[in-house]
Amino acid sequence: MNKFNKEERLCSKKSLDLLFKNGSSFLLYPFRVTYYFVAEPHLFPAQVVINVAKKRYKHAVDRNLIKRRTREAYRLQKEQQLYPNLLNRNELLLLSLQYVGKEKYDYSFFEKKLALAFKKLNTLIAAHENN
């Protein structure tokens, strides 16, 4: 089952401040991914926030469309791509996906790019653990 509940979203203002102040980030077009680990175990191994700038997209319709496609891609892939690497850790991953693309793409593009982003994130986490 590929669910996506409120508990998997990052809503707390405090956590957001923590994430953007201390988190590390990388760019994988069209996403800018920011992540940070906190030592507070949660029902789910990760909480995510999706972000589209008002400056880049004037109309609310376009922003909603991008957010919905990103969310759908995240929902369908997190179980296979992201969660297995996190389950053995006793920490919560705070994750932010900022959309920085210039155009509107099809859903398949989102799916492909998000998979690549997950792959890169996993390697980075592994590297961090080894150090």
Next chain:
RNA sequence: AAUGCAAGCUGUUCUAUCGCCCCGAUCUUGUAUCGGGGAGGAAAGUCCGGGCAACAUAUAGCAUCUCGCUUCCUAACAGGAAGGCAUUUAAGAAUGAAAACUUAAAUGACAGCAAGUGCCACAGAAAAUAUACCGCCCCGAUUUAUCGUGGUAAGGGUGAAAACGUGAGGUAAGAGCUCACGAAUUCGUUAAGUGAUUAACGUUUUGGUAAACCUCGGGAGUUGAAAGACCAAAUAGGCUAACGCAUGUAGGGCUGCUCGUCCGAUGUUAGUGGGUAGGUCGUUAAAGAUAAAUGGCGACAUUUAUAUUAGAUUAAUGAUAGAAGUCCCAGCCUUGUGUUGGGAAACAGAACCCGGCUUAUAAGCUUGCAUUUUUU
């Protein structure tokens, strides 16, 4: 019939799989199962007007902002309805030709320049108290075709705009200087109309500009749900009341100013409290929608009936696949409400709620106007 423009109306439907937000029910009390609901005509822009809430009691005066033909509608409005007037266009009839007239449509920030002040570039003699370039006239001088003192706004040319137009009298020449007819205009009387206004008569005046200052009349207290109310946990520099102290002082708040009013340093005692973060309410049933009847020219109002009801808060209403209908393009022959293949579907996403306005809109339908072609 086609195309274009303008105004108005509608603003695709169904199935499967995987999800999201809210509400209700059940018991196995868990990210459980079942059932129900889930964007718009503009949800947009935030351009106006209200409700609601807090602050203030100072809805005081001034300043500031805003509205501006009339009557009506409305909770209210810079909105709407009906009318008046003006301008433009078209047609009609009239005429030598126009103007005026009649009808229709469109447009109008449509109070006042006859309260005062300012401004009117360049050109032009002069842009508002007529300061006379050419021209016209009187008088004087003489070198006899020129000069000088004056008068004159009829003619010339300039300009966006030239001292109301035509004719006559008048005069040295001229001039609303006088008269007749006419144009616009102020005020008054009479008549019609609720009124704007219209008609007649008398009277006054004769450049434009108030989206120039301004005058007159009406309206606006300020802030905006991130307003505001409440809840439980823990710690302060906080708050309240009483007393004391000083000329209620320094200083500060209340709307920009005035006037007025309120608070008011430091000490003692008693009580209360919640920086920040979180949750609940505010928050979705309403000046609401649809239908009918009645009243009204109409906007709209009244009565009755009916069915419902988005409610998030890093912010739901989606993704994938398929089918049907609509429109467009191409092919086929059986030329049809045919069939096959390919494409298109706009503008745009609620965030406290309503009433308007404005702007954006594929495709279809309705109405009006314009152009072109064909037929009669």
Next chain:
RNA sequence: GGUCGAGUGGCCGAGAGGCUUAGGCUCAGCUCUGCAAAAGCUGCUACAGCGGUUCGAAUCCGCUCUCGACCU
């Protein structure tokens, strides 16, 4: 969600009803030089868009677009 401000050549920026707009920087050409720089001369390129008021609009008024700031 709400409140407010701005838009003038490639860039900065004055102008607040009247000559298609002051000045500086940049760019192009010429003069000067053996070649450049500096200096001098000449030139190019603008009122965000649409509509209205006015004889006349960058300026006044309305709508639209773009950019920016503030309220947590």
